[in-house]
Structure formats: structure tokens, C-alpha cells
Amino acid sequence: xxxxxxxxxxxxxxxxxxxxxxxxxxxxxxxxxxxxxxxxxxxxxxxxxxxxxxxxxxxxxxxxxxxxxxxxxxxxxxxxxxxxxxxxxxxxxxxxxxxxxxxxxxxxxx
Amino acid sequence: xxxxxxxxxxxxxxxxxxxxxxxxxxxxxxxxxxxxxxxxxxxxxxxxxxxxxxxxxxxxxxxxxxxxxxxxxxxxxxxxxxxxxxxxxxxxxxxxxxxxxxxxxxxxxxxxxxxx
Numbered sequence: 001x002x003x004x005x006x007x008x009x010x011x012x013x014x015x016x017x018x019x020x021x022x023x024x025x026x027x028x029x030x031x032x033x034x035x036x037x038x039x040x041x042x043x044x045x046x047x048x049x050x051x052x053x054x055x056x057x058x059x060x061x062x063x064x065x066x067x068x069x070x071x072x073x074x075x076x077x078x079x080x081x082x083x084x085x086x087x088x089x090x091x092x093x094x095x096x097x098x099x100x101x102x103x104x105x106x107x108x109x110x
Numbered sequence: 111x112x113x114x115x116x117x118x119x120x121x122x123x124x125x126x127x128x129x130x131x132x133x134x135x136x137x138x139x140x141x142x143x144x145x146x147x148x149x150x151x152x153x154x155x156x157x158x159x160x161x162x163x164x165x166x167x168x169x170x171x172x173x174x175x176x177x178x179x180x181x182x183x184x185x186x187x188x189x190x191x192x193x194x195x196x197x198x199x200x201x202x203x204x205x206x207x208x209x210x211x212x213x214x215x216x217x218x219x220x221x222x223x224x225x226x
Contacts, residue, residue: 031213043153048213090153
């Protein structure tokens with residue numbers, strides 16, 4: 001059965017810290033890996049990665065995919081209170097469906 | 111502004127009653143999805159539709175029904191057969207062109223359903 005596992009389930013850090021969120025997967029027909037941020041209601045898209053070793057960057061956020069070891073990490077540097085959210089990882093399969101992880105709840109303390 | 115709307119935001123029902131959750135999009139997307147989100151769990155796919163008048167069951171379709179009569183609308187009915195209907199329901203849509211667009215889904219604000 002396809003699955004996506006995120007760790008840790010929750011994380012509390014102080015403003016200015018750097019955090020690393022993990023996503024491992026076992027998906028038979030892998031096509032892409034996506035990261036979303038969910039603050040209160042609707043998840044919003046952050047990154048999509050399809051090739052191993054490609055690092056995506058957007059300001060203080062970056063993500064790497066390792067297709068050999070079947071995982072991805074999301075890094076956030078110089079964290080701010082506005083980064084507090086649930087970060088969701090999803091893997092897209094050959095049927096264009098997304099298999100979702102349970103998320104990592106990140107709390108940034110001032 | 112283009113986007114997805116879901117209504118209502120909060121919904122309360124008595125056990126045994128059917129309830130319909132609304133989802134409308136003006137993004138001109140072909141594909142639409144319904145997910146259920148429970149605490150500590152990932153999003154689970156209930157139903158999805160890739161074109162008008164066609165839809166497929168997701169992983170947890172039992173106790174739910176949908177229709178797709180218009181491209182813009184994809185209502186979800188939670189029937190009395192759904193054993194644990196209390197949850198947060200998210201509607202999403204995506205285009206059907208190519209590349210990243212196939213996987214990037216846009217979400218509505220969700221409906222929190224409580225059944226007592």
C-alpha cells in the first residue's frame with residue numbers, strides 16, 4: 001500500500017531558528033512530491049519536485065528530493081512567527097492522484 | 111478573483127440526516143476533488159472528478175455521494191450511512207493540462223461538519 005510518512009509530528013522552536021521537516025514515501029508509481037502549508041484552513045502550495053537532487057528555493061524555504069532513498073526535506077531558515085503552520089507532504093502518482101502525509105505541526109515562539 | 115469557495119464554513123447536523131456541502135470554483139479547472147481531514151491524519155480522498163458528468167470513488171467513498179453537472183460545481187452529500195461524519199472537509203481543483211499543473215491542487219477554505 002502506498003504511504004507517505006512525515007516527521008516529526010510536531011515541532012516547537014524559537015524565532016530565528018532553522019528547522020528541517022522530513023517526508024519519506026513508499027509509492028509504487030511516483031511522479032512528483034509536493035509540499036503544502038496549511039495555516040488554518042486551505043492548504044497552499046509551496047513546492048513541487050520531480051527529479052532527485054534538485055533543490056527548490058523560495059526565500060527562506062528550500063526543499064530537496066532524494067529519489068534513491070525515497071525522502072524529501074523541507075528547510076526553513078531564520079524562522080518567523082508567520083511560519084507557524086502545518087506542513088503537508090504529498091506524493092503524486094501516475095493516476096494524477098496525491099497521497100498525503102499526516103503533516104508536521106510547526107510552532108514558532110517569539 | 112479566481113478561487114474555490116466552500117459553504118457553509120461550519121455545519122451542524124443530527125445523526126441520521128443527510129447533508130450537502132457546496133464547492134464552487136471559477137478557475138476553469140477540469141478536475142475537482144473532495145478530501146476529508148481528521149486530526150493527526152493526512153488528507154484522505156473521498157471522490158474526484160476529471161470532467162463534467164464523470165466522477166470516481168477515492169479511498170473512503172462509502173457513505174458519501176457526489177455529482178458533477180457543471181464544470182464549476184462539485185457538491186458532496188454526506189449520507190446517514192457514513193459512520194463517522196464529523197470531520198473537516200476540503201474541496202480542491204486542478205487543471206488538466208500538463209506538467210506541474212496536473213498535480214498542483216488549489217483548495218477551498220473547508221467546511222467543518224459536526225454530527226451529534
